Amino acid sequence: MKGSTIALDHLNGAEAAALVVDGVLQDVLIDTDLPRPGTIYRGIADRPVKGQGGMFLTTPDGKAFLRQVKGLAPGQPILVQVTGYAEPGKAIPVTTRILFKSRYAIVTPGAPGLNISRRIKDDDLRDALLEVAHSEMTGDAGLILRSSCDGADPDDIADDIRAMAGLCGQVMADTEGAAETLVEGDGPHALAWREWTDPADVDAEPGSFARHGIDGMLDGxxxxxxxxxxxxxxxxxxxxxxxxxxxxxxxxxxxxxxxxxxxxxxxxxxxxxxxxxxxxxxxxxxxxxxxxxxxxxxxxxxxxxxxxxxxxxxxxxxxxxxxxxxxxxxxxxxxxxxx
Known part of the structure; x- marks a missing residue:
C-alpha cells in the first residue's frame, strides 16, 4: 500500500491516531488518563528539594516537580507547562519555559524574536513569512514559524499566529489564584493535525484502525x-x-x-x-x-x-x-x- 494515511479512531474507548506510510506504521498516539504534555498549570510552590535545586508544586492533577528553581518561595503561584509523562509513583515533570504550539506557529513568551525554520530555504518565502509575522505579532513574546508553513495558505498561517498570540497573552496574565489548569494539552487527534503535516489521506471515520490494518500492527x-x-x-x-x-x-x-x-x-x-x-x-x-x-x-x-x-x-x-x-x-x- 503506497502513500501516507492518517487514521483517527478510538482504541478501547480512548482517542487514538496513527500514521502509516507505504504500509508501515510510522507513529501512533493513544490518549491516557495522565496529564498530557503541553498542559499549562498555575501551580503553587510546595517545598524545595535540597541537593537537587528543584521544588515540588501543587497542581490540580497532583504533585509536579520543577527543576532549577531560583527565588521561588513556598506558597507562591507560578505558571508551568507539562513536558512529559510522569513515571509511576513520580511527580509530573514541568518547566517554566512555556510554549504555545500549533501547526504553523510557536509563540514563546519571555523569549522575543521572530524566527523561521531553517528547513525553509526559499528567500522569497522567508521574506513573505516575516511580513505575515510582523503584521500579526504584538507584545514582547517571540515567534517561531515551523517548516509546515512551506506551501501553506498565508491566511491560515496568520490565523494560527493570531490564535496562539491571543492565547499566550490571556494565559500569561493569569498569574494569581489557587492551583488551576489553564490550558489542556492536545489529544491524539489534535496532535496528528499539528505534527503530521506531510500530505496524507485522512480517514476519520469510526473503524479506521481496522480498515487500514493498524490493529494488527499494534499487536506486533x-x-x-x-x-x-x-x-x-x-x-x-x-x-x-x-x-x-x-x-x-x-x-x-x-x-x-x-x-x-x-x-x-x-x-x-x-x-x-x-x-x-x-x-x-x-x-x-x-x-x-x-x-x-x-x-x-x-x-x-x-x-x-x-x-x-x-x-x-x-x-x-x-x-x-x-x-x-x-x-x-x-x-x-x-x-x-x-x-
Whole structure:
C-alpha cells in the first residue's frame, strides 16, 4: 500500500491516531488518563528539594516537580507547562519555559524574536513569512514559524499566529489564584493535525484502525522481537532501570552478517522506540562486528534520529562494546496502554 494515511479512531474507548506510510506504521498516539504534555498549570510552590535545586508544586492533577528553581518561595503561584509523562509513583515533570504550539506557529513568551525554520530555504518565502509575522505579532513574546508553513495558505498561517498570540497573552496574565489548569494539552487527534503535516489521506471515520490494518500492527508492538530482513532480529526489552536492545544475526554466518544486522537495526531503532513509547537510558548490544565498523553504525543511527522529533543523545560506546543512548521520556510506554 503506497502513500501516507492518517487514521483517527478510538482504541478501547480512548482517542487514538496513527500514521502509516507505504504500509508501515510510522507513529501512533493513544490518549491516557495522565496529564498530557503541553498542559499549562498555575501551580503553587510546595517545598524545595535540597541537593537537587528543584521544588515540588501543587497542581490540580497532583504533585509536579520543577527543576532549577531560583527565588521561588513556598506558597507562591507560578505558571508551568507539562513536558512529559510522569513515571509511576513520580511527580509530573514541568518547566517554566512555556510554549504555545500549533501547526504553523510557536509563540514563546519571555523569549522575543521572530524566527523561521531553517528547513525553509526559499528567500522569497522567508521574506513573505516575516511580513505575515510582523503584521500579526504584538507584545514582547517571540515567534517561531515551523517548516509546515512551506506551501501553506498565508491566511491560515496568520490565523494560527493570531490564535496562539491571543492565547499566550490571556494565559500569561493569569498569574494569581489557587492551583488551576489553564490550558489542556492536545489529544491524539489534535496532535496528528499539528505534527503530521506531510500530505496524507485522512480517514476519520469510526473503524479506521481496522480498515487500514493498524490493529494488527499494534499487536506486533506487544512482542519484544523485531525482524530484521531474512534472519536477523532486534529484541527490545524495557526494564525498571533501562531499555535493553539486543541485535542478533540469526542463521546468517557470512562475514558481513553482523554489519548488515546492525545497520538494519539502527535504521529502525528510532521508529521502534517512538512506537513503543520508550525513553530514558537505552543500552544497545550490537551483533558481533569489527571495531572499525562502529563509525558507520553510529552514523546510520544519527541519520535515522534526524527524522525523529524526540530529543535523543548518543552517549557513545562502553568498554564492553555497548552503545549508550539517552532519550527523553515524552510518551507512555505502549505496553502500559495495550495491556
Amino acid at each position: 508492538l506487544r512482542r519484544a522481537a523485531v525482524p530484521l530482513g531474512p534472519s536477523g532480529t532486534m529484541v527490545i526489552e524495557p526494564t525498571s532501570a533501562l531499555v535493553a536492545v539486543d541485535i542478533n544475526t540469526g542463521g546468517d554466518t557470512s562475514p558481513a552478517a553482523g554489519l548488515k544486522a546492525n545497520l538494519a537495526a539502527f535504521r529502525d531503532l528510532p521508529r521502534q522506540l517512538r512506537l513503543r513509547g520508550l525513553g530514558g537510558q537505552i543500552v544497545v548490544d550490537p551483533a558481533p562486528c569489527p571495531k572499525k565498523d562502529r563509525r558507520q553504525i553510529e552514523q546510520t543511527l544519527r541519520a535515522a534520529l534526524k527524522k525523529d522529533a524526540t530529543e535523543t543523545i548518543v552517549a557513545g560506546w562502553t568498554q564492553l562494546g555497548l552503545l549508550e543512548i539517552q532519550r527523553k521520556r515524552d510518551r507512555v510506554p505502549i505496553r502500559r496502554i495495550l495491556t
